[in-house]
Amino acid sequence: MPDLPALRPGMIIGILGGGQLGRMLAMAAAELGLSCHVYCPDPKSPAFAVAAARTIAPYDDESALAAFAGAVDLVTFEFENIPVGTVRFLEGRVAVLPGSGALEPAQDRLAEKQLISGLGIPVAPFAEVSRQADIYSALARTGRPAILKTRRMGYDGKGQALIRAGDDPVAAWRAIGEVPAVLEGHIAFEREISVILARGRDGATAAFDVTENVHEAGILARSSVPAEVSAETAAEAVSIAARIAEAVGHVGVLAVEMFVATIGGRPKLIVNEIAPRVHNSGHWTGDAAVASQFEQHIRAIAGWPLGDAGRHSDAVMINLIGQAVDNWPALLAEPGTRVHLYGKSETLPGRKMGHYTRIRPRSRA
Amino acid sequence: MPDLPALRPGMIIGILGGGQLGRMLAMAAAELGLSCHVYCPDPKSPAFAVAAARTIAPYDDESALAAFAGAVDLVTFEFENIPVGTVRFLEGRVAVLPGSGALEPAQDRLAEKQLISGLGIPVAPFAEVSRQADIYSALARTGRPAILKTRRMGYDGKGQALIRAGDDPVAAWRAIGEVPAVLEGHIAFEREISVILARGRDGATAAFDVTENVHEAGILARSSVPAEVSAETAAEAVSIAARIAEAVGHVGVLAVEMFVATIGGRPKLIVNEIAPRVHNSGHWTGDAAVASQFEQHIRAIAGWPLGDAGRHSDAVMINLIGQAVDNWPALLAEPGTRVHLYGKSETLPGRKMGHYTRIRPRSRA
Numbered sequence: 001m002p003d004l005p006a007l008r009p010g011m012i013i014g015i016l017g018g019g020q021l022g023r024m025l026a027m028a029a030a031e032l033g034l035s036c037h038v039y040c041p042d043p044k045s046p047a048f049a050v051a052a053a054r055t056i057a058p059y060d061d062e063s064a065l066a067a068f069a070g071a072v073d074l075v076t077f078e079f080e081n082i083p084v085g086t087v088r089f090l091e092g093r094v095a096v097l098p099g100s101g102a103l104e105p106a107q108d109r110l111a112e113k114q115l116i117s118g119l120g121i122p123v124a125p126f127a128e129v130s131r132q133a134d135i136y137s138a139l140a141r142t143g144r145p146a147i148l149k150t151r152r153m154g155y156d157g158k159g160q161a162l163i164r165a166g167d168d169p170v171a172a173w174r175a176i177g178e179v180p181a182v183l184e185g186h187i188a189f190e191r192e193i194s195v196i197l198a199r200g201r202d203g204a205t206a207a208f209d210v211t212e213n214v215h216e217a218g219i220l221a222r223s224s225v226p227a228e229v230s231a232e233t234a235a236e237a238v239s240i241a242a243r244i245a246e247a248v249g250h251v252g253v254l255a256v257e258m259f260v261a262t263i264g265g266r267p268k269l270i271v272n273e274i275a276p277r278v279h280n281s282g283h284w285t286g287d288a289a290v291a292s293q294f295e296q297h298i299r300a301i302a303g304w305p306l307g308d309a310g311r312h313s314d315a316v317m318i319n320l321i322g323q324a325v326d327n328w329p330a331l332l333a334e335p336g337t338r339v340h341l342y343g344k345s346e347t348l349p350g351r352k353m354g355h356y357t358r359i360r361p362r363s364r365a
Numbered sequence: 366m367p368d369l370p371a372l373r374p375g376m377i378i379g380i381l382g383g384g385q386l387g388r389m390l391a392m393a394a395a396e397l398g399l400s401c402h403v404y405c406p407d408p409k410s411p412a413f414a415v416a417a418a419r420t421i422a423p424y425d426d427e428s429a430l431a432a433f434a435g436a437v438d439l440v441t442f443e444f445e446n447i448p449v450g451t452v453r454f455l456e457g458r459v460a461v462l463p464g465s466g467a468l469e470p471a472q473d474r475l476a477e478k479q480l481i482s483g484l485g486i487p488v489a490p491f492a493e494v495s496r497q498a499d500i501y502s503a504l505a506r507t508g509r510p511a512i513l514k515t516r517r518m519g520y521d522g523k524g525q526a527l528i529r530a531g532d533d534p535v536a537a538w539r540a541i542g543e544v545p546a547v548l549e550g551h552i553a554f555e556r557e558i559s560v561i562l563a564r565g566r567d568g569a570t571a572a573f574d575v576t577e578n579v580h581e582a583g584i585l586a587r588s589s590v591p592a593e594v595s596a597e598t599a600a601e602a603v604s605i606a607a608r609i610a611e612a613v614g615h616v617g618v619l620a621v622e623m624f625v626a627t628i629g630g631r632p633k634l635i636v637n638e639i640a641p642r643v644h645n646s647g648h649w650t651g652d653a654a655v656a657s658q659f660e661q662h663i664r665a666i667a668g669w670p671l672g673d674a675g676r677h678s679d680a681v682m683i684n685l686i687g688q689a690v691d692n693w694p695a696l697l698a699e700p701g702t703r704v705h706l707y708g709k710s711e712t713l714p715g716r717k718m719g720h721y722t723r724i725r726p727r728s729r730a
Binding site: 009010026027031032033035036049051299304305307310313328329333335336338340341345359 | 388398399664673698704
């Protein structure tokens with residue numbers, strides 16, 4: 001970004017998307033003296049409550065987008081499912097970081113897998129499924145069990161169907177809505193980890209300690225640091241994330257989810273998916289690292305030096321999904337626990353309503 | 366507060382005052398799922414940028430205050446110089462915590478000293494100065510050097526004049542504007558400390574580790590934890606703060622500044638002043654304690670359990686006053702440092718523009 005001057009305190013960051021990630025980004029920006037303008041179609045967006053300005057408009061409203069572009073100094077997004085057309089429209093008027101080049105592969109599971117495997121980084125066996133008839137040849141490539149996933153708009157386990165031995169693959173095709181998809185082979189993994197990496201405009205990177213994750217029903221349930229992996233595996237995981245970030249010219253925080261599998265008696269890392277943004281598995285950083293992932297993202301896009309990703313405490317972050325949030329009074333009374341509630345007006349099954357982090361004295365690197 | 370139900374997430378806290386303390390309170394409330402409505406006469410108030418709603422109106426605008434009272438579930442304040450009439454007006458319409466009973470003594474240095482000494486807690490020798498002629502008898506009580514301080518509206522060293530041996534005391538009286546004052550004798554102290562204590566609606570208290578402070582030109586320059594005091598002295602300091610909080614029925618965070626003097630070979634604590642609110646010397650808690658002072662204040666007034674005041678790291682907090690804030694790029698690049706900028710539009714001499722905290726692994730309790 002040689003032409004783009006670094007932001008100065010007092011400037012305004014535009015955030016596309018008004019969920020809890022936008023909310024936490026806006027607070028991190030405010031801590032650094034920047035102010036935020038949140039753009040989101042949903043009038044109940046939780047990020048509005050901590051933003052200096054808001055635009056409530058659809059993502060294809062060009063006059064609202066043009067006004068937004070004129071009102072901010074830089075744009076970022078909280079979520080990779082912002083239409084790429086929205087980002088391209090804004091890019092003609094104001095700097096957007098990360099840019100559409102980093103956003104596009106993350107919107108398409110097939111493009112994402114091709115990108116990563118093209119870098120020589122292991123991914124699960126996969127095959128394109130564009131029409132019903134493709135499923136059989138795809139299954140021949142991946143074996144069973146396999147998961148059929150929509151190419152677009154997938155998150156928190158949405159748009160996925162499992163095909164076990166004996167299952168009718170056409171039922172899976174119907175379950176995901178008969179839309180372009182990718183079939184992924186099953187990996188017998190031992191654990192799931194993620195790397196939360198920030199990459200600055202100058203290409204500098206800083207990763208938080210590798211996080212170990214547990215999913216339930218396709219949704220992240222808990223993340224812990226330190227992860228139960230060797231220093232060597234952790235270093236390899238960070239190196240994989242940095243290679244991906246560099247390949248797409250990413251600026252900001254990038255999350256890379258990986259499986260740790262034992263193959264031939266040795267641990268092997270297989271990339272599951274990437275998110276070109278702050279990530280649920282990095283929420284512990286706000287409670288147990290010097291700089292949070294939200295601060296890192298703001299620093300990176302602002303053209304500022306990346307913060308200190310060092311960890312001062314061990315941490316276990318647990319999501320409050322749906323009615324689990326009703327347990328907030330007991331959690332508030334728990335020593336060593338930091339509670340975060342997202343200010344969402346309606347509790348729905350599967351909806352992320354908040355999280356809490358148990359922090360403990362640091363055990364080891 | 367037996368009649369006042371505890372707040373629930375989604376409810377609205379009204380904050381009187383829109384400076385950096387209101388800003389940090391609003392973010393702490395948002396982290397806990399509460400939303401904030403900031404009331405401040407200054408249209409450039411930095412707290413507005415992180416609040417869900419704002420009222421820009423004078424503190425004596427009864428129609429604006431009535432509308433504010435109707436729009437929020439509970440009111441608090443960020444600053445003790447909110448007119449007590451404003452708080453009383455609101456108390457007729459909505460719960461205000463801490464209430465006017467805790468606010469009033471903190472608005473009058475004479476009442477404050479009488480309150481504290483009335484509890485048997487040591488303060489510096491003091492005497493009332495209501496008219497010019499009082500100065501001589503007052504000096505006879507306090508000795509020289511002494512500091513003449515206005516009874517009202519003093520903070521950050523404002524409204525103070527030093528009277529040394531040989532100085533004309535009338536010059537000091539003129540310097541403070543010939544208004545009701547209190548003369549304070551000099552204490553030959555070894556160090557300055559403060560206790561940041563939260564007291565819940567139920568009377569439960571939780572104190573952060575005692576903080577050691579350095580003032581320059583009457584303004585807090587730096588705060589460090591742990592303070593260089595014995596465990597016994599620290600416990601006594603916390604006990605003094607708790608007695609004061611209980612005496613005024615305080616709910617929320619209360620800061621008590623004290624001198625540590627050596628008298629008869631033993632350390633003795635002398636209370637300098639109190640602030641019925643979150644305090645600059647507690648800013649480190651946001652970076653090095655489990656719960657921050659801002660979170661503690663919100664929990665206390667909400668009727669929720671107090672948070673964990675435990676400290677995970679050692680910390681030195683340094684204020685960015687006036688032009689010192691221009692050093693922000695170097696501070697952002699410093700490992701182990703968390704930078705906080707307040708989003709104030711104008712840099713003025715003596716104005717608190719931000720602070721930074723250097724955090725290090727915890728050395729000792």
